[in-house]
Amino acid sequence: MSVAVSRRIVVVTAVHAPSAAFLPEAHASLCEQALPAGWEWRWLIQEDGRGDAVRPHVPDDDRISFRQGRAGGPGVARTMALARAEGEYVKVLDADDRLTPGALARDLAALEADARLGWATSRALDLLPDGSTVGFPGDPAHGPVERGAVLDFWKANDFRAQVHPATLFVRHGLLSALGGWMALPASEDTGLLLALNAVSRGWFSAPVGLLYRKWAGQVTGQQAHVDTAERAARAAVVEARARALGALGWGFGLGEDA
Template identity: 80%
Template sequence: MNRRIIIVTAVHGPSAPFLPEAHESLCAQELPAGWEWHWVVQEDGTSDDVAPYVPDDARVTFRQGRPGGPGVARTIALAHADGEYVKVLDADDLLTPGALARDLAALEGDRDLGWATSRVLDLLPDGSTAGFPGDPGEGPVERGTLLDFWTAHDFRAPVHPASLFVRRDLLLALGGWMALPASEDTGLLLALNAVSRGWFSAEVGLLYRKWEGQATGQAAHVDPAERASRMAVVEARARALASLSRRCG
């Protein structure tokens, strides 16, 4: 029996038209012999807007549920994630060729690593791309280093949570994504780094689409009061996990 990577995608009506392109980027992935991927697409809601865009592919499972935000949708999708690894792919983003194989090689090559991320480029509306300044060098990300950087740089992590690849058991042990209206993926990333070493691939692994309908472009996302509250909870959780990990280790 093949070993499996589960791709988890949260989607709502406005982002659904991008699903076929995300599927194309998945189909372009090449994995080592004995490995396969399965895509779980979880709608954040129960509309009729998403299903028409879900690819007709036996490797794709489509589910719906009551709305709770992308973190809730991804977490509930784990009920259908029966693989050893979970890869995040937002509905409007694209994997680059080789991304899954590089993530897999890093974690299969070192059982002490719990997760991996990669370099990300913004995909702009005109089709051009733009990079992020200050990407770390390729290699392991030691425990606790993301929180240190994040707190010193206005709550911005040095690696992108949208490129996350993680061991399923570790993801479940941490409860999945945080129950926040936004920054739930950053919260998970910092929690993972509080208890486990990770890996950063310097090769571009994800194209992060920028478009006017994306959630991170909405005014509520940058509301100062809400942002401060989100960041406080994210930091407190990461510090608590780090403390517990040291005491238990």
């Protein structure tokens, strides 16, 4: 990896036709990001499927790479985008969400300051259709998130993590070692988050880093997403993976004082 590419944040976005119209807003939020000298971002947009509805909404920016592929869900689309990812860090940005100013710089600062941290997350607010925002209850304290803490909280709170997987910022090598996102119809991002936390400490930034759009067409708002049997099956697979990784005894960034 060249020096220039190593100082790059790769932003990965899965998109399908219903959410494509929000891409310009996501792009605007990226353009507002100020990074330390020598650092840059590149945006990899991967359509979940092949059609003509998404491409017209992709902004004209040399920092953007757009590809299409066989439909398989957002986890598959993001993982396929990693084939062209060149950079030390990977940041998730859903097509219908917006970063807040300073979000990338805060994530970067946390991991650059401590080589033992594998990933970072931040506070998120729901962005409602009328433009107002609503916070999530139970955000953790600003600072490190210890190994296993996310799984414990998720298990005790009806499969809801205390940090939002849509805010994930992760070391590229660690993400690749874990195989990217899980092959699930949903909860693929939670599955990755729990796997990361099974093998590494993370970081939570208390300042708001993401506006998580709530709208009628989002995948997580559909009835299939809350189907009882499917939800239980997804949770079982996610938990089994995290516990298996934890039992292996391997960990990222472990040392004498870790």
